Amino acid sequence: MRLRLVPQNTKWDFFSRPLLWLGISTALMIAALVSFSLQGLNLGIDFTGGTTIRTESAQPVVVAEYREALTPLQLGDVSIVEVDDLSFTADQNVTIIKFQAQAGEEAVSADLIRQVQAQLQTVVPDISFVAVESVGPEVSGELITKAVLAVTLAIAAVLIYIWLRFEWQFALGAVAALVHDVVLTIGVFSELQIKFDLAIIAALLTIVGYSLNDTVVVFDRVRENLRKYKKMELKEVLNISINETLSRTVMTSVTTLLALISLYVLGGDVIRGFVFAMIWGVIVGTYSSVFIASAVLLKLGVKRDWSKPDNTSGNQFSNVDA
Structure with a gap:
């Protein structure tokens, strides 16, 4: 049925x-x-500007722990995403961390990056920052x-x-x-x-x-x-x-x-x-x-008699079937 x-x-x-x-x-x-x-x-960060950090570690990613470690820095809107790829090895755990542009700053400061890394190392000691990219207001x-x-x-x-x-x-x-x-x-x-x-x-x-x-x-x-x-x-x-x-x-x-x-x-x-x-x-x-x-x-309203040409309605493509 x-x-x-x-x-x-x-x-x-x-x-x-x-x-x-x-x-x-x-x-x-x-x-x-x-x-x-x-x-x-x-x-979101894509439209307001912010910073993207790609991290790697041998220790499995626990997003809640990452977020808890970054909370004291008061970075505002923070996005933490675990990246999964078949090409990664068993001890290659990758995350993408995004946070919004900080008030009064055109670009992220090196000092802030060090603070972020220090906070994350409290939960993942072997964490490393593979790439750091900033999106400014103009972009x-x-x-x-x-x-x-x-x-x-x-x-x-x-x-x-x-x-x-x-x-x-x-x-x-x-x-x-x-x-x-x-x-x-x-x-x-x-x-x-x-x-x-x-x-x-x-x-x-x-x-x-x-x-x-x-x-x-x-x-x-x-x-x-x-x-x-x-x-x-x-x-x-x-x-x-x-x-x-x-x-x-x-x-x-x-x-x-x-x-x-x-x-x-x-x-x-x-x-x-x-x-x-x-x-x-x-x-x-x-x-x-x-x-x-x-x-x-x-x-x-619409043209009713499709068998006759109508110079005021439609065009030469009207009777073409897709």
Whole structure:
């Protein structure tokens, strides 16, 4: 017997109150922007500047002991990660220690590095510092600019692709859904003050890809049904298309969430922020693919008779199947 998370041949009406879903999403986006304006983001070392130290020792790494040894130095935000590699020998235990830039200092001082090493030697006498790197304010500012540019270019590329693949109305619907997902993700990080670093930027780009994949599946079925039901109202065509793809959408989201939740629970602190962003992104991405992208398409309208040329809508790529 096949597992079904959604009943077969559903006929649910997703557009009985289209303005309600758009209104809820708009309110949440405004709340996210207000939180971002008032609180900002809890930026990690990647964006605020700081120091990274790579250590080696023969003694096994105990992160709690490392952290306890560094507490008296009051370094602020400290990240301690054990590095595991198949090329390492049994007595080669490597860690990456990161701490934020200290107040009033452009770069870490040699004296502070000696203090850090002395504190760690109280718990790991044979510890050695293999490499010490500092990220200054200028570099961290450049990373912020590149991160914003990366997300913006990704959304712009989606706009162009959907425009060529379908119609401009589909493109605006897809981009509205992506902007919705990105804004809400940034908003929840601002509201909860979860550390925001380069890993979260990677998560945002992954969310854009995931949400787009869901949206394209729905839009592709919409286009097929627009050809099939040429006299049917657009609202009904959208409802049929979403119902026909709903099982695939839900199954994909649930299986992805199962893997992500396992990583969140068992993966440790190192990837927890990234995984949290992905979990949230899958949820809002699935929601936006069904309710936001399609609702925008319903409001904008779309070309109905695909058998005739239309100089005011679409382009030469509209009928190309991927």
